[in-house]
Amino acid sequence: MEETNTEIILQVKNLTKKYGSLVAVNKLDFTAYRGEVIGFLGPNGAGKSTTIRMLLGLIKPTSGSIEIFGKSFSKDRIEILKKVGAIVEKPDFYLYLSAYKNLDILGKISGKEIKRIRIKEVLELVGLKKRSRSKVQTFSHGMKQRLGIAQALLHDPELIILDEPTTGLDPQGIKEIRELIIHLSNDLKKTIFLSSHILKEIEIIASRMIIINNGTTQIEGKVEDLLNSSQMKVRFEVDDTAKALEVVKLSMWNENYVETEKNKLVFEMDQSEVGELNKFLVENSITISSVVPIRSLEDYFLKITERATE
């Protein structure tokens, strides 16, 4: 992944939100550095949206602190928001106004002078230039999502908080937004705080990730490191499944054996053990056609969140 700065852009400490006896977010801690894309993951009801709303001042925390650009959010909200762009959940706009007029209104209160050319620029960036004069009520969900991204980028913010930015987009749209996020981070050094249900998206785009569940941080770190530190599943495609299984059952590798899928044996192991098992099977006259690691963020995510639920 791309190189990141060590300048802290966003720091959350002991962030808690309670609704009566319900604790939506519980002593959440995390940090985001300049220029990185930080993936924010968690199952439904984990507290992601509540956290994002607290980061943007829509919800007041019960306790804890949020610092953005080194300033306390509770004290310098207005100064901070001048440099923050966001999409919060589904994209909602004034339906009776055109896309251009919506952006014009938001531009006027963004803390910067937004010229017409900039509005046209962001509309072009998200592929809505031709529909700029159409009322938003005529837009599909995907188009509203694009407009949501346009309004988040309108004032050229330093920190961009995106909550499910690719929801409702077609595959081409998803690819474009993914590329846009990578461009914003790599080329323009924007810090992107990305909440997504599409785990593959986080795996591809994010340099670091935070997994939360039940309102608390389960894990935080570099995506690569977190994935490498975990056990993964590996599929060995062999010529003789029965023979291979017999050999495995009589060896220490039986502990790692998970299941058989047609002509493939699935094992769960550390990455460092893959070579050893490969060598073992070859030495026992098993022909191996392929070795495919099936470790993914999805497995890792499920493992972490299931562990937390237990």
Next chain:
Amino acid sequence: MSKLIFIELSKIFHKKRTYIAFAAIFLISSIIQTAIYFQGDKYLSFATRSLSSSFEFSGNLLNGYLVGFIILQSLSAYIPFLILLVGGDLLAGEATAGTYRIMLTRPISRHNFITAKFIAGIVYTNLLLIFMMVISIGFGIMLFGVGELIVFHDKLYVFAQDDIIWRFLLSYGFVILSMTTVLSLSILFSSLVENAIGPIISTMFVIITFLIISALNIEVLDSIKPFLFTNHMSAWRDFFANPFEISKVMLSFSVLLGHIFVFYFLTVIIFKRKDILS
């Protein structure tokens, strides 16, 4: 702040529901003026029947001023409904549409956001009533000409032509204040809920309840009646008395203004603490 007010006005006047009130006033005024045009003489002779044996009425009594007065008297009780169409929607409409999320994540204070909504609502109220004044008096003068104004308000008052316009201007100013009170209450309710129907119904419920309390002759209620804003909303009629009691009008003025400030500050306090969950 001026940008926010402009934005709020722009939002109000881009909505179709805003024009319902203007259309309703135009329609009702036109109906009343048409009815008076064809049957105004009957109306006038009915209104002056008890006095015709003692007095002789001469000149153009069925004139634009009388028509303007009749329309103001007829519509003043119903204008709150029209104000609520916009007032109830000012904040709750944002919650329903989910647009709080795009507005309040911008570098603006919630206090300024609410204040801009209030000011935009007051501008709308002013425009609506100025429109009503132009339609009722302006069109009335075009159709019926000018003359002296005969008003029955406790007793019979006859105002000379040059003694009328300022009374209308002050009356309309007072009606604007009354309607701003209604608007403020609807914005307060609008800050509490997430759909516009709730504030409209709640405000109407409060107005109707207060009117019922005012109408009831129960001694225990007498002490609270002077504090009910609805009791003071019809004080505009006092401008059509001769001489009019300035102290009475000022009391009503103060009560209404006090209500507006209380409703405004309550809305600010509530809204600043509100978690935006929509």
